[in-house]
Amino acid sequence: MINCLIIDDEQPAIEIIEDYVKKVPYMKCVATTTNPVEGLAIINKENINLVFLDIQMPYLTGIDFVKAIQGKCKVIFTTAYDKFAIEGFELDIIDYLLKPVPFTRFLKAAQKAFDIFETEENKKPAAGLPNYIMLRGDTKGSFVKVELTDIDYIEATGNYVCVVCGNKKIIAHTKMSTLENLLPAEQFIRVQKSYIVNIFKIATINGNSIKLKNNEKADIIIGSTYKEAFLEIVRNRLADN
Structure with a gap:
């Protein structure tokens, strides 16, 4: 199960992504927030694997947010602006979704995230059991x-x-x-x-x-x-x- 956090300064945008997450059987929405600073606190407190993140927000931009979490979890940008795409991928985000986000496009990003997490899990050594x-x-x-x-x-x-x-x-x-x-x-x-x-x-x-x-x-x-x-x-x- 991929535990998700949704951060966007617009509540209607959060509700759309949250509804999409509920439709995907291998994803779970753990928390949502309109405040990116609060989002940092959530990541430090909860077991978050993936963040759906807006870019243009008050207090902290999505770009600054990714730099702040230092790889603690994966990120998919959800934004109305395409001008940050190159910078986003340089920060090793999973995908870049442009609003309004169609469910089919969301599902493609979700599957990409699933494949990445599954590959990383398979690369982990066996759980410490001697053989x-x-x-x-x-x-x-x-x-x-x-x-x-x-x-x-x-x-x-x-x-x-x-x-x-x-x-x-x-x-x-x-x-x-x-x-x-x-x-x-x-x-x-x-x-x-x-x-x-x-x-x-x-x-x-x-x-x-x-x-x-x-x-x-x-x-x-x-x-x-x-x-x-x-x-x-x-x-x-x-x-x-």
Whole structure:
């Protein structure tokens, strides 16, 4: 959703753009104002992605406004004057709409904004989630890299843990709690004292029994201490919620 702010010193002009924004499903009008100085305060307070901005206004022109926000959000100019177009695009605005603005022209600018935001979002790195863990190997100073997507489940065995990846088992000298803290909670959940399961590898849940997609032999029982937290995750992901 693109959060929008509309700034124009003429209220009828605001109402037109606000009505257009309401017609676009991926846009939301967060605020409007006839005062560009107040608009600066709104940007500092609210999560604004895009400003529809008039140019010829009292106190602060649209050109000065863009310079003042220093790239905090994107801008589309809405103005009756075409003489500022070159300067506007030099300030890296998304589009330049001349009043009266037809809805078809507005929609073209809105789609351009959507494409820009989507491209920027796709360029962002993944949300900080690790995609592997490192386990100590059999010999001193050796380590084994294990991709999180390969892990079916992890079983505690005394002072060791067994990381099961399909038919492959990796034994590591570490505590279950230490390993649990390294794993992203969005992907792994402890279902009993001795087992951590990859949520994405679960095939079926029948009562207290968990069956995994890639490991038909594994029959993991949900412990009473961990059952409520586990079932809460399951309920949140039910298709018929």
